[in-house]
Amino acid sequence: MTDSVPVRCPACRREQSFTPPTFPCSCGAPLTLPVLRDGAPEEIEHRTWQNIWVVVDCPSCGRRGHWPQPEFGCGCGRLVRVPVTPPSPVAAPASGPAVPRPAFRPVTIRTARDAVTAAAEYLKWLGFTDPRHPEDPEAGVDLYGEGLVARVDPATRPAELRDVECLWLHGLQRSALSVFFSLAGYARDARARGDALRIPLFIMDLTGTPQPVNDPADVLIRTGPPER
Incomplete structure (x- = not known):
């Protein structure tokens, strides 16, 4: 206890x-x-x-x-x-001058699989390591990687509240950042819950270019994946 x-x-x-x-x-x-x-x-x-x-x-x-x-x-x-005890310091890797991120090359979306591929390429562009398909795609996670779980919703209806909450729970279980991509946007309560849980929310059009729709998504674009 x-x-x-x-x-x-x-x-x-x-x-x-x-x-x-x-x-x-x-x-x-x-x-x-x-x-x-x-x-x-x-x-x-x-x-x-x-x-x-x-x-x-x-x-x-x-x-x-x-x-x-x-x-x-x-x-x-x-x-x-409530403050927590800080972790033990680790040796910082040698760093050189900052390298600008190249322009993202989108993947045209024609099918639901294309949407997942486009999201995976975008996550790689952001700096996540090898986003890949889970063994059980019906569990509410379409992509996962080191410190990452992602949902890609290709439906024509806006993503719902339970979709966002389900993804967040997966991220919590894996101690990973949850990222959501939707082609049809988000229901109002789903958007509000994503903001409250600090889940980066993106919307994609058929050109395959994700656009941020909340502050956590903007921060993710600026800073890349959280340190682990």
């Missing part, structure tokens, strides 16, 4: 008990986020792509992954972010 820790709300100064969340690592072991007991909780006023995730090393396999930042709602009405 996960031990709770005392946390003091920075707004009302009331101390309360907080139980750190536990997630399944891709190695199969449970990973409890290591809350920093002497850390200073912060009130959440604005969420960004950078502050919604924390980097934590799995104590079982040592794999470094991105996990949802622990937070809680205080009785005073404030949303509070």
Whole structure:
């Protein structure tokens, strides 16, 4: 059982008990986020792509992954972010001058398979390693790779709320970033949930050129895949 820790709300100064969340690592072991007991909780006023995730090393396999930042709602009405213990530093690779990303070469979409191929090529262009088809394409994931799960919806109706939530759950189970591509756009509640879960959402036309439709997608284009 996960031990709770005392946390003091920075707004009302009331101390309360907080139980750190536990997630399944891709190695199969449970990973409890290591809350920093002497850390200073912060009130959440604005969420960004950078502050919604924390980097934590799995104590079982040592794999470094991105996990949802622990937070809680205080009785005073404030949303509070709880700090976690930072991971051990790793040696940084040697770096040279930045190399501009070449122009993306789209894949014309004529079939549903073409849509998946176009999305895979775009993900490679963004910097993901070898996006490929899963063994069970009916599970709600059309492409996966290192730190990545992606859904490609070629339907003529907008993607629905449950489609976005299903993809997010797959990403959570794999400790991977979820990316959604749709040819017909997104239903209003699906778009809102994608924004709330910080899932990059793209729309594609028949030329095979994805276009971002929310802030996480814009960030992904600018920065590439999260470090792992």
